[in-house]
Amino acid sequence: MSDASGQSTADNSTHQGWLFQRLRWRQLRNAAKDLTGTLRLRLVSIVICSFIVAGTVAVGSWYGFNLLETNRIPSAGGIIGLLFDFLFLSLGVLLFFSTGIIVYGSLFHSPETAFLLSVPARADNVFAYKFQTAIGFSSWAFLLLGLPILLAYGVVYAVSWHFFLLLPVFLIGFVLLPAALGATACMLIVNFIPQRRKQVLAAIILVLVAFVAWRSAIAVQFVRSSIGRPNRDALNQLFSQFEFASSPYAPSHWMTRGLQNAARGDLRSVALPLALIWSNGLFAYVVAAAAARRLYRRGFNRIATGASLRKRYGGSRIDEVFAWLLRVFPWQTRVLIIKDFRTFRRDPAQWAQILIFAGLVMLYIVNSRQFYEADLGERFSHIISLVNLCATSMLMCAFMGRFIYPLVSLEGKKFWILGLLPISRDRLLWGKFYFAAFGSCLIALTLVAVSDLLLAVRWKAILLHLLTVIILSGGLSGLSVGLGAMLPNFRETDPSKIAVGFGGTLNLIAGLMYLLLTIGIMALPYHVHIVLKTDEGDPFRIHWVFLGILVGIIVGGLAIWLPLRAGVANLRKMEF
Amino acid sequence: MIELTGVSKRYGTKTAVEQLDLRIERGELFAFLGPNGAGKTTTIKMLCGLLYPTTGTVRVGGFDMVKQGDQARQLLSYLPDVPYLYEKLTGREFLQFIADMYCMPSTHAKTKISHVIDMFELGDFVDDLTERYSHGMRQRTVFASALLHEPSVLIVDEPTVGLDPASVRKLKNILIDQTKKGVTVFLSTHSLDIVQELATRIGIIHQGRLIGCGSLESLRKQASHTGTLEEVFLKLTEEAAAERSVAK
Numbered sequence: 001m002s003d004a005s006g007q008s009t010a011d012n013s014t015h016q017g018w019l020f021q022r023l024r025w026r027q028l029r030n031a032a033k034d035l036t037g038t039l040r041l042r043l044v045s046i047v048i049c050s051f052i053v054a055g056t057v058a059v060g061s062w063y064g065f066n067l068l069e070t071n072r073i074p075s076a077g078g079i080i081g082l083l084f085d086f087l088f089l090s091l092g093v094l095l096f097f098s099t100g101i102i103v104y105g106s107l108f109h110s111p112e113t114a115f116l117l118s119v120p121a122r123a124d125n126v127f128a129y130k131f132q133t134a135i136g137f138s139s140w141a142f143l144l145l146g147l148p149i150l151l152a153y154g155v156v157y158a159v160s161w162h163f164f165l166l167l168p169v170f171l172i173g174f175v176l177l178p179a180a181l182g183a184t185a186c187m188l189i190v191n192f193i194p195q196r197r198k199q200v201l202a203a204i205i206l207v208l209v210a211f212v213a214w215r216s217a218i219a220v221q222f223v224r225s226s227i228g229r230p231n232r233d234a235l236n237q238l239f240s241q242f243e244f245a246s247s248p249y250a251p252s253h254w255m256t257r258g259l260q261n262a263a264r265g266d267l268r269s270v271a272l273p274l275a276l277i278w279s280n281g282l283f284a285y286v287v288a289a290a291a292a293r294r295l296y297r298r299g300f301n302r303i304a305t306g307a308s309l310r311k312r313y314g315g316s317r318i319d320e321v322f323a324w325l326l327r328v329f330p331w332q333t334r335v336l337i338i339k340d341f342r343t344f345r346r347d348p349a350q351w352a353q354i355l356i357f358a359g360l361v362m363l364y365i366v367n368s369r370q371f372y373e374a375d376l377g378e379r380f381s382h383i384i385s386l387v388n389l390c391a392t393s394m395l396m397c398a399f400m401g402r403f404i405y406p407l408v409s410l411e412g413k414k415f416w417i418l419g420l421l422p423i424s425r426d427r428l429l430w431g432k433f434y435f436a437a438f439g440s441c442l443i444a445l446t447l448v449a450v451s452d453l454l455l456a457v458r459w460k461a462i463l464l465h466l467l468t469v470i471i472l473s474g475g476l477s478g479l480s481v482g483l484g485a486m487l488p489n490f491r492e493t494d495p496s497k498i499a500v501g502f503g504g505t506l507n508l509i510a511g512l513m514y515l516l517l518t519i520g521i522m523a524l525p526y527h528v529h530i531v532l533k534t535d536e537g538d539p540f541r542i543h544w545v546f547l548g549i550l551v552g553i554i555v556g557g558l559a560i561w562l563p564l565r566a567g568v569a570n571l572r573k574m575e576f
Numbered sequence: 577m578i579e580l581t582g583v584s585k586r587y588g589t590k591t592a593v594e595q596l597d598l599r600i601e602r603g604e605l606f607a608f609l610g611p612n613g614a615g616k617t618t619t620i621k622m623l624c625g626l627l628y629p630t631t632g633t634v635r636v637g638g639f640d641m642v643k644q645g646d647q648a649r650q651l652l653s654y655l656p657d658v659p660y661l662y663e664k665l666t667g668r669e670f671l672q673f674i675a676d677m678y679c680m681p682s683t684h685a686k687t688k689i690s691h692v693i694d695m696f697e698l699g700d701f702v703d704d705l706t707e708r709y710s711h712g713m714r715q716r717t718v719f720a721s722a723l724l725h726e727p728s729v730l731i732v733d734e735p736t737v738g739l740d741p742a743s744v745r746k747l748k749n750i751l752i753d754q755t756k757k758g759v760t761v762f763l764s765t766h767s768l769d770i771v772q773e774l775a776t777r778i779g780i781i782h783q784g785r786l787i788g789c790g791s792l793e794s795l796r797k798q799a800s801h802t803g804t805l806e807e808v809f810l811k812l813t814e815e816a817a818a819e820r821s822v823a824k
Binding site: 012015019022026027028030111112114115118119120121122297298300301304305 | 588627
């Protein structure tokens with residue numbers, strides 16, 4: 001009897017497994033059939049951006065490996081092994097967190113899983129279905145960053161063809177382990193950490209990110225110092241710093257060993273690390289699925305009922321400070337800006353993303369100071385400051401696309417409330433513009449000022465960068481708010497979906513082009529001037545630099561005025 | 577068919593449902609009424625196994641919802657107030673998915689799918705992606721999917737929102753037909769006219785406590801009021817609120 005029942009349970013599980021695969025396939029097929037101009041544009045823009053990122057990483061890696069190869073660095077193999085250990089450890093940590101977070105969102109806060117839990121879908125089948133989606137979302141960044149580095153390594157060292165053949169097998173196997181661990185951790189946190197779950201999770205993430213950043217800073221410093229002054233002690237010290245990543249029990253080291261053996265064409269030595277990676281990954285997945293079978297429904301119940309039924313929201317000091325900062329604006333505009341700010345700050349999913357990305361850019365900026373400390377000269381520090389400006393501007397552009405562009409659309413069916421207010425519709429839009437420009441300026445100016453002060457670049461460069469950031473934040477805000485009002489999507493309630501729609505994609509592309517143009521005409525000429533002036537005379541006359549600034553200001557003005565004018569015109573004729 | 581014994585549900589320190597005892601028989605249409613925030617949706621979610629009771633037991637078809645949830649869910653269909661559909665599936669594909677999920681044999685599933693498509697007049701749009709459906713079309717598709725596997729228990733939360741009068745009439749007829757076939761219907765709604773017309777028994781919940789349960793006649797007696805269900809409902813809930821404030 002129990003055998004029959006066990007058999008039937010297993011059959012049902014397999015049946016549901018196939019059913020979910022078919023569901024995913026059908027949805028993909030229908031989405032592909034429905035690939036209209038909008039979605040096609042989105043797909044093409046994603047592919048182009050991915051190629052740009054992967055290409056940049058590949059070129060940078062190729063340069064690094066080439067440096068090691070041409071300088072005949074002693075123990076280059078050891079250094080590369082160490083770098084690989086650390087690369088896989090870092091990517092593993094990223095995969096652990098990203099899969100854990102995606103699994104949390106999709107299993108515990110999605111209407112789809114609430115629906116699936118009300119039908120006879122087995123908890124572990126729902127988990128498996130969502131876990132596969134989470135792996136898809138989290139590992140593309142892993143492949144985008146990891147693959148070009150490994151390919152560059154293969155090309156520079158002209159490795160055996162086995163390396164290229166086995167590379168995807170290693171990478172896919174490696175993804176399983178941290179992702180399954182991340183999903184299991186998510187399940188345990190949801191079920192066993194009593195209160196303030198988000199805060200605990202955020203604290204763990206911050207501690208681990210800080211730890212990884214600290215170790216990576218040490219790695220970069222040691223590698224650089226070993227290039228300048230080959231020193232066996234320094235190398236030994238470096239290796240000892242990373243014993244944990246190079247331990248024979250560390251999956252990151254299995255990857256390194258396996259790939260280095262494959263690079264040498266030593267297939268016999270490849271088998272053990274490959275088997276370790278796959279067997280541990282699959283085992284971790286089985287553990288995660290078993291945990292889900294027992295804990296998923298329990299966790300879902302806990303999430304739904306863990307907090308108070310009603311949460312009281314009152315005024316906040318932050319709102320008061322914000323209102324004080326905005327006192328130059330008319331009262332009604334100020335009220336609108338504070339409304340947007342309050343909505344934003346009460347949605348941790350929104351601001352946490354900015355916090356994480358701004359934090360990462362800040363970590364990068366602080367680390368980039370080491371180049372200055374390494375006495376690489378004024379030219380290098382200026383180049384690095386320009387790269388930092390670009391990184392901050394890209395962050396600002398992403399922030400505008402993700403959070404500001406959807407603002408008008410998010411008013412959605414409630415727009416009639418604003419439409420009936422005794423204020424002009426122009427002011428509604430200008431309110432959103434000021435909110436965007438003010439908020440982005442605050443973050444970007446801080447990041448750029450910290451970067452420039454740490455790099456100790458010339459004061460002219462600092463002023464130029466700050467002016468560029470102000471112009472950029474104005475222009476990007478104008479574009480995002482204006483285009484958001486020109487192409488609103490009142491049906492969609494999910495800001496991330498609005499951001500990746502046609503309008504959102506158009507806004508992102510327009511923003512990127514505007515960003516490149518502005519940096520190109522405002523900041524780049526000055527840096528070219530600094531870099532070239534000593535070695536090859538001064539090919540740029542200084543007034544070219546100032547002409548660029550003037551043109552940048554005019555372009556910035558147009559980027560504010562034209563889209564906002566069009567947005568206001570569309571808003572005026574809109575019926576509610 | 578449905579049995580709640582000493583069921584309480586707490587959200588942190590707040591009690592949403594308190595010591596609820598309820599037994600609903602096969603073929604009964606039980607209407608569950610209450611003001612906003614009274615605990616109706618929490619009770620419904622416990623009936624479906626989405627939430628677990630803090631104390632007490634919930635049984636559907638004899639199966640304990642916490643320990644034997646998978647078996648219990650085979651017997652029931654739940655229609656939430658905001659229905660969920662896969663945007664990138666057609667209505668027909670969604671119905672097929674539900675049929676497969678309940679392990680219906682393929683020929684039987686095909687026949688039943690055609691039947692519910694006719695019953696809910698989905699023919700015009702059933703092969704379109706559901707992302708293009710209006711609210712009423714979505715509601716009808718979800719209702720069709722709920723009846724596809726011939727459930728023994730139908731749990732319905734606010735089914736008439738967004739439906740036109742003809743669709744509401746149709747829905748009422750379908751609910752009556754289902755009860756005649758022996759299906760137990762647990763209906764939560766604010767449309768008191770529908771309740772008055774259809775319900776075998778009515779339960780009124782207020783601040784998590786069941787303050788009245790029985791036929792309309794017995795509720796009238798309890799309220800000492802001979803008026804409409806609306807008047808009886810208002811009287812009972814006002815009295816309960818007054819008692820509660822005195823107790824505090």
